């Protein structure tokens with residue numbers, strides 16, 4: 146299969162060797178009243194990508210592709226949360242504190258769940274990650290290697306933090322990655338735009354980008 150209009154040049158992939166990776170589409174970042182909003186962010190920016198992401202997920206499922214969901218999630222005792230991460234800055238709520246949707250970024254809490262519209266189904270992989278990158282302190286690389294995955298299609302939030310970090314980690318591990326432009330978002334639109342430019346600069350130094358419609362066209 147080929148995404149002809151991918152940037153900076155066409156992206157070739159085989160369904161059986163490719164996974165769709167949705168980064169941290171969890172309630173605490175996306176829904177009003179969650180952690181993201183308590184940090185002073187306008188979460189409606191992130192909510193706006195849900196319909197396109199849902200459509201891409203549905204098309205990928207119908208094609209029979211592997212789906213990976215991640216959550217930024219710490220253990221209840223915070224033993225996997227470095228003090229530097231927890232203590233930085235002056236937020237009204239820190240990781241592990243009781244927030245509007247349970248303890249902030251703690252596995253199993255209501256706010257840590259993937260939003261209903263994109264909820265994982267049987268057979269899909271769900272990775273709890275303590276870092277920004279999906280490969281740090283998780284078994285994701287081994288799991289993908291066992292399945293023969295060489296290509297990754299990324300969506301999720303936020304573009305310049307967990308999505309970009311995961312793409313860079315994937316790049317260093319030898320994956321060809323493409324970021325679905327309308328299935329990722331930032332609280333800072335300029336950061337999203339800069340990330341898309343950075344990813345595909347210098348001959349796809351990190352990877353490719355394309356609108357989800359171009360993926361759907363390739364799948365038809």
Ligand code: C5J
Nearest residue numbers: 169217302303306307
């Ligand atoms: C952040 C993320 N922004 N999922 N997490 O802290 O990008």
